[in-house]
Amino acid sequence: MIRRRQTLALALATTAAPSLVRAQGSAAWRPTRPIRLIVPFAPGGSNDIVGRIVGDAAGQILGQSIVIESRAGAGSVIGTEVAARAPADGYTLLINSAHATVPAIVARVPYDAINDFVGIAIAGFSPHVLVASPQLPITTAQELVALLKANPGRYNLATAGIGSGVHVAAELFRSVAGIQAELVHYRGGGPSVAALMANESQFGTPTMASSLGQIRGGSIRALAVASAERSPALPNVPSAPEAGLPRFIFEEFFPILAPKGTPPEVVAALSTAFQTAINQSADKMNEMAGVRPRAGYETPAKVMDLVREGVEQYTAILRAAGVQPE
Incomplete structure (x- = not known):
């Protein structure tokens, strides 16, 4: 349909x-x-x-x-x-x-x-996606938020560069989740996702386009899609409201x-x-x-x-x- x-x-x-x-x-x-x-x-x-x-x-x-x-x-x-x-x-x-x-x-x-x-x-x-390194001991967005609040400033948040849409999505997530994290600005979506795969940065808000293959392959973990509804491209990943982040809507x-x-x-x-x-x-x-x-x-x-x-x-x-x- x-x-x-x-x-x-x-x-x-x-x-x-x-x-x-x-x-x-x-x-x-x-x-x-x-x-x-x-x-x-x-x-x-x-x-x-x-x-x-x-x-x-x-x-x-x-x-x-x-x-x-x-x-x-x-x-x-x-x-x-x-x-x-x-x-x-x-x-x-x-x-x-x-x-x-x-x-x-x-x-x-x-x-x-x-x-x-x-x-x-x-x-x-295309909506952005909240993702995390598989090495983090979490499986849901709320577990990530709890981990970050318990360890303010300890973990790195990857962006695709200052002024990129990923940067704005990252700032939106920090604001709505009320967490502190160190922003690390890479030279594009590809390098930022590579940093997540290597656990150089522990979580991020990449575009779906730059992270879809890695999510499907299991090299990074998707926690929420930054949209009001689930995406047909990632039907098993909860929407932002389902993940407990109703204001994290960004495409x-x-x-x-x-x-x-x-x-x-x-x-x-x-x-x-x-x-x-x-x-x-x-x-x-x-x-x-x-x-x-x-x-x-x-x-x-x-x-x-x-x-x-x-x-x-x-x-x-x-x-x-x-x-x-x-």
């Missing part, structure tokens, strides 16, 4: 964007060389995984390869600045699930997260963006190609990364509206947790 509803939603999403299809047909823009899709994190994280899945499908539609370029550093700021300063010709794109979190937590951002970009598509949405979204000034006909062609690719890749993204598309973000304006709302939401979460920009 869930898959049937998803299929219907994706069909509606496809038919909801006729203007994009017409725009592409009238503009007839087609790339004549490979397009680079900048991932501002280390390989193996959620953006890398989703970018490769969607980029491969979009490249086939456009008739040119979409090459993933990893530009990790500074919680996605380095790679995102490269994208913002790139020629606005359609040959440089960005996928960054931390795009809306960075302005909320980084004091001096060298670009404008909203005004320096134009929206192409939203690849999908990432994956905006695909182009530099401001990209010609409208190029934006329309890219948007149409990526929307089609996202719909075609829905099952694969859910299976490999726990990421599901959602209707309602089929225009550049809607994409940027979501980014703007995200900046406001994440800023509110962090300020409520007592976190100021660094």
Whole structure:
């Protein structure tokens, strides 16, 4: 039943964007060389995984390869600045699930997260997951909270870098659970999950995409999904309310963006190609990364509206947790 509803939603999403299809047909823009899709994190994280899945499908539609370029550093700021300063010709794109979190937590951002970009598509949405090293003597979220409260500051909490969505999720967990732990910022979701596997950090709030394989393989232990309901990708893992953390609700979204000034006909062609690719890749993204598309973000304006709302939401979460920009 869930898959049937998803299929219907994706069909509606496809038919909801006729203007994009017409725009592409009238503009007839087609790339004549490979397009680079900048991932501002280390390989193996959620953006890398989703970018490769969607980029491969979009490249086939456009008739040119979409090459993933990893530009990790500074919680996605380095790679995102490269994208913002790139020629606005359609040959440089960005996928960054931390795009809306960075302005909320980084004091001096060298670009404008909203005004320096134009929206192409939203690849999908995915909740974060509360996980722990199997070496910790706990099996539930409440046991983890009790252990942390009994040992304030003793255990490390892994993030994917300052300003990343994982960082915001970690601050939200610290706030709602009322615990103290040492934040350790890694250079992306992949390295942060590797640290959990090695017990270098003892618990974390990674994205589902970057941790799904390790959870299924048993190398890290999932305690709760940060959503109001269970995820079809991890049906045996309790939701946040079921785990006793009803306010630990946090999901990432994956905006695909182009530099401001990209010609409208190029934006329309890219948007149409990526929307089609996202719909075609829905099952694969859910299976490999726990990421599901959602209707309602089929225009550049809607994409940027979501980014703007995200900046406001994440800023509110962090300020409520007592976190100021660094």
